[in-house]
Amino acid sequence: MSTQLKPAELDPLRRAADWQRWEYAFWLLPLAAYFIFPKSLSLLSQIAITALFALSLDLILGYAGIVSLGQAAFFGLGAYAAGLMAAHGMGDPTLGLLVAALIAGCGGFISSFLVLRGTDLTRLMVTLGVAMMLYEAANKLTELTGGVDGLQGIEVKPLLGYFNFDLYGKTAYWYSVVVLFALFFLARRIVHSPFGLSLQGIRQNVGRMPAIGAPVHGRLVAVYTLSAAYAGVAGALLTQTTQFVSLDVLAFSRSAELLLMLVLGGAGCLYGALIGTAVFMTAHHFLSNMNPQYWQFWLGALLVLIVLFARDGVIGLLVRLRGWLRKSA
Amino acid sequence: MKPALQTRRLLRKFGGYIATNEVSLSVEQGARHALIGPNGAGKTTLINLLTGFLEPDAGAVILNGNDVTQLAQHQRVKRGLVRTFQINKLFADMSALESVTLAVCERLGWGWNWWRPVGDHQAAVDEAAELLSSLGLREVLNQPTRSLAYGKQRLIEIALALAARPTVLLLDEPAAGVPASESRELFETIAQLPRSVTILLIEHDMDLVFRFADRISVLVNGALLAEDKPELIAVDKRVREVYLGVSLDG
Secondary structure, eight states: OOOOOOHHHHHHHHTTTSOOHHHHHHHHHHHHHHHHOGGGHHHHHHHHHHHHHHHHHIIIIIITOOOOSOTHHHHHHHHHHHHHHHHTTOOOHHHHHHHHHHHHHHHHHHHHHHHTTSOHHHHHHHHHHHHHHHHHHHHHOHHHHOGGGOBOOOOOOOBTTTBOOOTTOHHHHHHHHHHHHHHHHHHHHHHHSHHHHHHHHHHHOTTTGGGGTOOHHHHHHHHHHHHHHHHHHHHHHHHHHHTOBOGGGGOHHHHHHHHHHHHHHOTTSHHHHHHHHHHHHHHHHHHHHHOTTTHHHHHHHHHHHHHHHOTTHHHHHHHHHHHHHHHHO | OOOSEEEEEEEEEETTEEEEEEEOOEEOTTOEEEEEOOTTSSHHHHHHHHHTSSOOSEEEEEETTEEOTTSOHHHHHHTTEEEOOSSOOOOTTSBHHHHHHHHHHHHTTOTTOOSSOGGGOHHHHHHHHHHHHHTTOGGGTTSBGGGSOHHHHHHHHHHHHHTTOOSEEEEESTTTTOOHHHHHHHHHHHHTSOTTSEEEEEOSOHHHHHHHOSEEEEEETTEEEEEEOHHHHHHOHHHHHHTTTSOTTO
């Protein structure tokens, strides 16, 4: 047998999950943003919420390789769950999040058996179909959901019984950021675990996984359910911080834009989901202010450029940039 | 002693075409058994039936005396029936160490662990590193699989199978695509496996087969034509007829 392996040879894997310095710096950004842009807290909250939503898609698409055009189904389930609770006197925010996660998770679990059967194209169609059915159901069930008028009468109680949701959106912002960070932290643990590695194995070579003894279907059901719960929490956050639910929480455009954000940032990397969301939504904000009618043109141009010159998204660009800097240093 | 791997009148059709025709194969414990046959003889279908990738229309697969016909692929792997692939099935973006650690984690039943990082599963990382080192891959532990030379990738293909600690190992043309000089090394590695691992080898290279195997089965048109010791297979009239025009000594 070979001579003793040195710790240094195993370190790249043994230390793969260690927090890097730039990560600490990254998480100072939401703190800094609060003080630098005190008047944009509502936009910033939206970014945090959508970033959480993007994480949910990254878990299934970026890690496990499940394409989806219907992630809004679970976002909407969570949004309505939290909304209905708050409209019926159960407006405690944390309870709302838990119930939303549970309901969206159940929705994910049940639909996973439809979604996971086919190949990529089938999955696109089935995820799209599930979201469309939910959209029309919410549209039709006006007594429950308010239909196109939206769900009225939502009263969210103070956070933890103490922090009121203020007009400036301070509580809403911190609430969104803390939930985002907590669930990011959990997702980060998961993707670095053996379970997370097995998901990457499924994406990289699904045919090999059974041959090393891994139950592919079970793993995919698990991550799809988890991802749905994440999306549900994001939906609930939106409801609670805006005190309103409209039908477009279930709209196709929400799922499609989410996919764009993830590709823009770089799928298969949790920070890609976060950065993609921030870039997309900031661009959206400024472009639509500059040109309310035609802003989508520039967004489209940005996406075409990304696909042509930075296949792996903003994260890919940053990694390459670091490579160049190290070489030239 | 019960055979390590056995099939009973295994039948598989694709439409009207009979790909596997009532094959009753028996591989003894610790054997170095080779399965040969001309192109289209149904070797790959048979492997897929053995591993559970395909379901048979009739017949049974028996592993160490237990009927595993109803078990899914990954369940058969857990019971020790492990294969390699003729065309590499690797995790291109993972390092060699990550890939094999993943496989070791799955064998140890840690594949559902979702909180502790892979790198903290020290026993798995150490075992994977040892296994890769023993296959001469110590220098490339941390390189992404996609960046490795084909010969090295071929060894990772085998490492992934060994990480599952097979009792029966199905090698599907392990030397396919590997230059002759490297294929010799590859077979030396395989020959060093302990006798507690039963090996069923599917191979085109007759030279390798006759050097390696202590028993040979010949598959023709989906059915078993002959099964015997190599020296008897080499002189078998029917086998020579099938391989007419294809020189038996490579």
